Amino acid sequence: MTQRFRPGWLGRWLGRGTVFFYLAVLYFPIYWMVTMAFKRRVDITTLPPKIFFEPILDNFEWLFVHQNLMEPLLRSFYVTTLAVGIAVLLGTMAAFALSRYRWPAQNHIEFWIISTRMLPPVAVIIPFYAIFIQLRLLDNLNALAFTYLTLTLPLVTWLLLGFLRSIPREIDEAARIDGANSWQVFWYVTLPIARSGIATAAVLAFIFTWGELFFAFIIMSVSITTPVALVSLTAVGLEVKYGEMAAAGTIVVIPSLVMAILFRNTIVKGFRSMAGV
Amino acid sequence: MAVRAQELSGGQHPVRRAARAQSRPWVFLVIPLMAMAIVAFVPLFYAIYIATHRIILAAPGLERSFVGLDNFARVLSAERSLNAFGVTFNLLVLSVGLSVLIGLPIAVLIYSHFRARAWLAVLLIIPMAIPKVVAALVWNILYNPLIGVINYGLSVIGLPEVNWLSDSTNALLAIAIVDAWQWAPFVILILLAGLEAVPGNFYEAAAIEGANPLQMFRHITFPLLRPFLTVAVIFRAIDSLRTFDYVFILTKGGPGVSTETVDIYAYHIGITESGDISTATAAALILLVLTIIGVTIWVRLMRWGEEYF
Numbered sequence: 001m002t003q004r005f006r007p008g009w010l011g012r013w014l015g016r017g018t019v020f021f022y023l024a025v026l027y028f029p030i031y032w033m034v035t036m037a038f039k040r041r042v043d044i045t046t047l048p049p050k051i052f053f054e055p056i057l058d059n060f061e062w063l064f065v066h067q068n069l070m071e072p073l074l075r076s077f078y079v080t081t082l083a084v085g086i087a088v089l090l091g092t093m094a095a096f097a098l099s100r101y102r103w104p105a106q107n108h109i110e111f112w113i114i115s116t117r118m119l120p121p122v123a124v125i126i127p128f129y130a131i132f133i134q135l136r137l138l139d140n141l142n143a144l145a146f147t148y149l150t151l152t153l154p155l156v157t158w159l160l161l162g163f164l165r166s167i168p169r170e171i172d173e174a175a176r177i178d179g180a181n182s183w184q185v186f187w188y189v190t191l192p193i194a195r196s197g198i199a200t201a202a203v204l205a206f207i208f209t210w211g212e213l214f215f216a217f218i219i220m221s222v223s224i225t226t227p228v229a230l231v232s233l234t235a236v237g238l239e240v241k242y243g244e245m246a247a248a249g250t251i252v253v254i255p256s257l258v259m260a261i262l263f264r265n266t267i268v269k270g271f272r273s274m275a276g277v
Numbered sequence: 278m279a280v281r282a283q284e285l286s287g288g289q290h291p292v293r294r295a296a297r298a299q300s301r302p303w304v305f306l307v308i309p310l311m312a313m314a315i316v317a318f319v320p321l322f323y324a325i326y327i328a329t330h331r332i333i334l335a336a337p338g339l340e341r342s343f344v345g346l347d348n349f350a351r352v353l354s355a356e357r358s359l360n361a362f363g364v365t366f367n368l369l370v371l372s373v374g375l376s377v378l379i380g381l382p383i384a385v386l387i388y389s390h391f392r393a394r395a396w397l398a399v400l401l402i403i404p405m406a407i408p409k410v411v412a413a414l415v416w417n418i419l420y421n422p423l424i425g426v427i428n429y430g431l432s433v434i435g436l437p438e439v440n441w442l443s444d445s446t447n448a449l450l451a452i453a454i455v456d457a458w459q460w461a462p463f464v465i466l467i468l469l470a471g472l473e474a475v476p477g478n479f480y481e482a483a484a485i486e487g488a489n490p491l492q493m494f495r496h497i498t499f500p501l502l503r504p505f506l507t508v509a510v511i512f513r514a515i516d517s518l519r520t521f522d523y524v525f526i527l528t529k530g531g532p533g534v535s536t537e538t539v540d541i542y543a544y545h546i547g548i549t550e551s552g553d554i555s556t557a558t559a560a561a562l563i564l565l566v567l568t569i570i571g572v573t574i575w576v577r578l579m580r581w582g583e584e585y586f
Contacts, residue, residue: 012390015390018382018386019383019386019397022379023397023400026401026404026458026462027404029416029419029458030404030415032415032418032419032426033418036418086312090308090313091309093304093305093308093309094306094309096305097302097309101302102301103301116313116317118515118518118565118568118572119317119320120518120561120564120568122539122560123321123324123561123562123565124320126324126547126554126557127321127323130323130332131319131320150316150317150320153313153316154313157313182302186305207405207406210408211407211410211411212408213408213409213521213522213525214525214540217525227408227410230410230411231414231525231526234414234526245414246415246418249414252410252411253407253408256408257403257406259406260406264402265395267402268395271402271405274512275508
C-alpha cells in the first residue's frame with residue numbers, strides 16, 4: 001500500500017502515471033484495430049492519422065459477402081468446441097482422480113502432464129502431418145481437433161488439478177461415509193463444486209484453441225479455419241486490404257474478449273494457476 | 278456371497294470400509310492418461326522414427342532407410358540450422374528480457390500505488406485473450422513503413438524512422454516487442470500474486486530500521502519475489518520457444534534468414550521447400566532437448582542463488 005513505501009505526491013503521481021501510460025500503450029493496438037475496421041481506405045492511409053472519421057461498415061460487408069468469412073468461423077467453432085469439450089470431459093476425470101487419491105508415480109504423472117507444454121509445436125505437427133497423409137485425414141476438421149488435444153488436454157487437466165486441490169477433501173469423504181462410490185462422489189459432489197473451475201479451464205482452453213494458426217495452417221488446405229482465413233486475407237487482390245483485415249481481426253477477437261470479460265475474475269486465477277501460482 | 282461379504286464388511290468394519298474407500302478409481306485416471314499418451318506420445322515417438330530415418334515427402338517412392346543420427350548431425354553442422362538455433366535463442370532473450378523489464382517495474386508500481394488491483398488484473402488479461410494471429414496482423418500494420426503510426430509517432434517527436442521489419446538488425450526486436458506487448462501482462466499477473474504474498478509487517482520492520490524504498494525492494498521484495506520471477510520466466514521462455522505466429526506473419530523468417538527460428542526453419546524445409554521432414558523433425562527434437570536442459574539449469578540457478586540473500 002501507499003503507506004508502506006510512503007512516496008510523496010510527486011512519486012505517487014509519477015508511479016500512477018507510469019502505470020496509466022503502460023495501459024495506454026497496451027490498449028493502443030486494440031483501439032487502432034477496432035477503429036481501422038470502420039475506416040475508409042482514404043482514412044486509413046492518411047498521415048497524420050485521423051482521430052475523428054465517418055465510420056462505415058463496408059469492410060465487414062466485404063468479409064461476409066465476398067469472402068464468405070462465415071464458413072471459417074463456423075468451422076473454428078466446431079473444432080474448438082470439440083477439442084475443448086473432449087479435453088474438459090477427460091481432464092476433469094483425470095484431475096478428480098489425481099487430486100482425490102494417491103497414485104503410484106503420482107509426481108511423475110503430474111510432471112509429465114505439465115511438461116507436454118515444452119514440446120515444440122513442429123515436433124508435434126510434422127508427425128501428425130505425415131500420419132494424416134497416410135490415413136487421408138488432411139483437411140479434416142476432426143483430425144485437426146484431435147491435434148488440438150495435445151494443447152487442451154494437458155492445460156485443462158493442469159488447471160483443474162490446481163482447482164480441485166483447493167477444495168477440501170473432507171467434503172467428499174463425508175459423502176463416502178454416507179455410502180457413495182467414486183462415480184457418485186464425482187458426479188454429485190465434485191462436479192457441482194468444480195463448476196466454476198471447469199468453466200475457467202474451458203474458457204482458457206477456448207481462448208488458446210480459437211486463435212490457433214500453426215496446426216490449422218499445416219493440416220487444413222480447403223476447409224480452412226478462421227486464423228488461416230485471416231492470414232490468407234493478406235494475399236487477396238493487388239493492394240493490401242488493411243480495413244478488411246482489421247474488421248476480420250475485430251470479429252475474431254470478439255468471442256475471446258466476451259469470454260474473458262464474462263469470466264474475468266476466475267480467468268485471472270486461471271492464468272496464474274497455469275504457472276502454478 | 279462375495280457381494281454380501283463385501284456389504285457386510287463395508288457396513289460393519291470401519292477399518293475395512295476406510296480401506297475400500299481408498300481403493301482407487303482406475304477408470305478415472307487410465308482413460309484420460311491413455312488419451313494424453315495417444316496425443317502426446319504418438320507424435321513424439323513417430324517424430325523420433327522420422328528423425329532417425331530418411332523421409333522426403335516430395336519423393337514418396339524413396340526408400341525409408343534407417344540412418345541413425347545422421348539427421349541430427351546434419352542439423353548440428355549446417356549453417357542455416359545453426360543460425361535458426363541462434364535466432365531462437367536471441368528471440369528468447371529479447372522477448373523474455375523485455376517482458377520482465379516491463380513487467381517487474383509495472384507490477385511493483387501497481388502494487389504500491391493502486392488499491393483496485395483486481396480491476397487492473399482484469400484489464401491485463403484482455404490483451405492475452407487476443408489470438409496471436411490477430412496481434413501479429415495489427416502490429417504488422419503498426420510497423421508498416423507507409424501507413425504505420427509507429428514511424429509517424431517517431432517522426433513527430435523528431436526521431437528518425439526505423440525500418441522495423443525489412444531490416445535484419447531490427448526485425449527480431451520488432452517480433453520480440455509484439456511478444457512482450459502481449460505477454461508482459463502475464464509476468465505482471467504472476468508477480469502481483471507474489472507481491473500480495475509478501476507479509477506487510479516485513480516492510481514495517483524495515484521502515485522502523487530506517488530502510489529506504491530501494492533497500493526494501495533489494496532486501497525484501499526481490500528475494501521473496503524470486504520464486505515467482507523464476508516461474509514467470511520459465512513459462513515466458515517456453516512460450517517464446519514455441520513462437521510461430523508472430524514470426525510467420527511479420528517476417529516469414531526474413532529478411533534472409535535473420536529471423537528464421539527453429540520452428541520456421543523446420544516448417545520451411547519440412548513442408549514448403551523440400552519436404553525433408555526428417556531434418557525438420559530432428560531440429561525440433563534437438564530444440565525439445567535444449568528446452569528441457571535450459572529449464573532445469575534455470576531452476577537450479579535460481580535455487581542456488583537463494584542462500585546469498
